[in-house]
Amino acid sequence: MKTKYKILTFSLVFAFALGLSSCSEDFLQTVPTDSVSTDIALGSTDNMMLAINGIHRTLYAQNPDIVRFYAGQEYMIPAADFGASDALHSATGNGWFRSFIQWNSHTQATSNDVLYPWWFYYNVIGSANNIINAAADLQESEDLNNILGQAYTYRAWAHFNLVRFFAKPYMVGNPSSDPGVPIMLATEPPYEGLARNTVKEVYDQITADLGTAISHFANASDRPNISHLNVDVAKGVAARVYLTIGDWANAAKYAREARQGYTLMDEAEYKSGFNSVDNPEWMWGSKxxxxxxxxxxxxxxxxxxxxxxxxxxxxxxxxxxxxxxxxxxxxxxxxxxxxxxxxxxxxxxxxxxxxxxxxxxxxxxxxxxxxxxxxxxxxxxxxxxxxxxxxxxxxxxxxxxDVLHMRAAEMYLIEAEAQARQNKNTEAQNVLFELVSERDAGYTKSTKTGQALVDEILVQRRIELFLEGHRRFDMLRNDEELDLTNSGANPDLYLGGFKQAKPSENDDWLFQIPQREIDANPNMVQN
Structure with a gap:
């Protein structure tokens, strides 16, 4: 995996340099941002926090050395909605995402649309690993626990995104044998190409990292702003993960705990543009x-x-x-x-x-x-x-x-769905009513049960989370076909993206492993 390890080796300097925007003028004058040694970069909690700030920055930073025109999670959020079923393009425009909505780019190993997420999420993992692996040399403190809570959450979050894009859905395939993505934990040589771990192994690592993150946050200092992660975000990621693998009890538990203390938007706030971290419902966003x-x-x-x-x-x-x-x-x-x-x-x-x-x-x-x-x-x-x-x-x-990454309404929907799938119909109906009645004055509490109640909740997910980067993943985990008939989409524009069989019957839902990774790593196998 030589190509990837070059990326990971670069990730510390990249993330640290991006984090320098929040450090002191003296430090900027004495430390060159293009030649930061590991000892300097990770020798104190102050400098570790700069590296964490660098990871925050990568969520909306461009990197001309990889794909100039893509900017972190700002590109990946629409990538998880376009080419799905709800947020539709009206014209060819200037070409952005055209190949993607036609289901051409993510099925081509040489496409930037597969190279970029592979690089981006492994870059986040590499930066988090550098922080985690250097922490053993530092004395425990509330600030260090804050930093480690964030680093472990980021590592889990990035692996989670990778395995969802590049591997079969957990509940659709056979997770114990389906190839997932390589689990990256080390930062030191030898830099050898790794094989793909199974989907189950990847999810086991993700849940373990989230458990460790939550433990660190229990004794951590407060986050300075909503761009940073905290225990609520870690639990929110955990709720997403457990929903994806069908662990309904844990999905409901973590979603309920994650949303505590956040107020649902009122009508004026909902209609204000989804553009500010000052929104009381936002749990995590890039300022x-x-x-x-x-x-x-x-x-x-x-x-x-x-x-x-x-x-x-x-x-x-x-x-x-x-x-x-x-x-x-x-x-x-x-x-x-x-x-x-x-x-x-x-x-x-x-x-x-x-x-x-x-x-x-x-x-x-x-x-x-x-x-x-x-x-x-x-x-x-x-x-x-x-x-x-x-x-x-x-x-x-x-x-x-500002860019939204997580908000409380999603947690209500995860909790409601997870309760319904456990046949806890009353609990699910109550949670769903708490959310939807805020959006719809005419909504009455659902009396549906079983799959009918689950289906109602899934519709509310589509409405509530429209254009927030969830639709593709929901279709994957629920094994839904793509059919844009009567959607308003132009079949001549969408071509192959107009209809696609459900994921259990159709491997084209998987992103191809980048050809650069295949060429550099003899242990890598293609989807």
Whole structure:
């Protein structure tokens, strides 16, 4: 695995250098950021915290040495939604994600769409490993426990993402024998290529790391801000993991514990754009710094309704029409999907506009009306079912918006689903009602049980977590087929991504192992 180990060797310096933005001026003057020794970088808890800050930064940092135009988790969140079923593209746009939604890029070993997540998540793991393995030389303290809690959580989180993208789903395949991804724990030589661990072995390591993280957080100092991880985030990741492997009791337990102390958004907060870590429901998010923006490679560039970039202007994203129809008319989340928005791709009486307007003047008036609602510019295209969930707070600009990684509503949904799958119907109904009644004044507590209740919860997941990076993984773990018939998607745009058989019958759901890894590592096998 020579290629990967070059990446991992680089990861400490990369993460540490990124973390320097929060250190003192004296340190910046005396330590060169391009030649940091391990002894200096990890010789104290202060410097370890700089390395942790560097990992936080990688979640939204570009790296021109790997794939210049991808920026950490800002790229991977839409990658987990596009090419699934709910957040849809309206046009070819400038080409971003076009091959991905057509199911071409992730099935090609030479594609950047498989190289980048492999590098990105192993880079996070390498940086976390450097911190974990150096900690034995330091005296225990609350700050060190904070650092180790974060490092173990990051290592678990990154392995979790890798095994979900590059291996068969735990509950669909045979986890004890299906090839997963290599478990990376060491930071010292010999640097030899490793074989793929089984899916079960990877998940066993993930759950062990999360248990260790939670133990460290029990005696840790407080996190300074929401960009850092804490015990709530560790438990939130654990809830995701246990849901994925079907350990319903632990999924419910950790989801319930993780969400304590967080307030569900009210209607005004829900409609404010999902762009600020000051939101009381957010558990973990990247606080963006103005001079560290990813510009046209940011999450909002790919997904927002009014970011001032060519991807948004030429390819507005809309909601699957069938999913929209599943929302109650009293559900205020429905207001974020503009069903009756005019299409600016068509003439006033053609295409999606046919039969809707009595005259061209009426059509132009509708465009003006919706420009105000969408808060975009005259060069932005619009389409029916356009979403306005993710918005630039200052209108059609390229200002950096904060990036959401975890919030309390997801924990309610995990707990509800896990309870329902244990046939604890009353508990599941109560948790679901607590969440959905906040979004929908007309919602009454569900009386469904068994699979019908699970199905209702899964629909609420699709609505609530729209464009937050969960849909692909939900389809994988629930063995769902992809069928965009009646969704509003253009089959000529989506091509192979319009219909795909369910994961248990179709290995194309798996990301290919990057060819660079195959070439460098004789122990690696391809999907």
């Amino acid at each position: 963006m710094i103005t001079d560290q923006t990813a510009y046209f490679w940011s999450y909002f560039y790919y997904t927002s309704n009014n970011f001032n970039g060519s991807q948004n202007r030429s390819n507005p994203k809309f909601m699957n029409h069938q999913l929209y129809d599943m929302m109650s008319e009293t559900d205020y989340r429905r207001d974020l999907i503009l069903k009756d928005c005019p299409s600016t791709f068509d003439d006033w009486n053609k295409g999606e506009n046919a039969g809707r307007y009595a005259s061209e003047e009426e059509y132009e008036a509708a465009i003006d009306e919706y420009r105000v609602i969408v808060n975009n510019g005259s060069s932005h295209n619009m389409v029916p079912y356009l979403h306005i969930k993710l918005s630039q707070s200052d209108g059609p600009t390229i200002s950096p918006m």
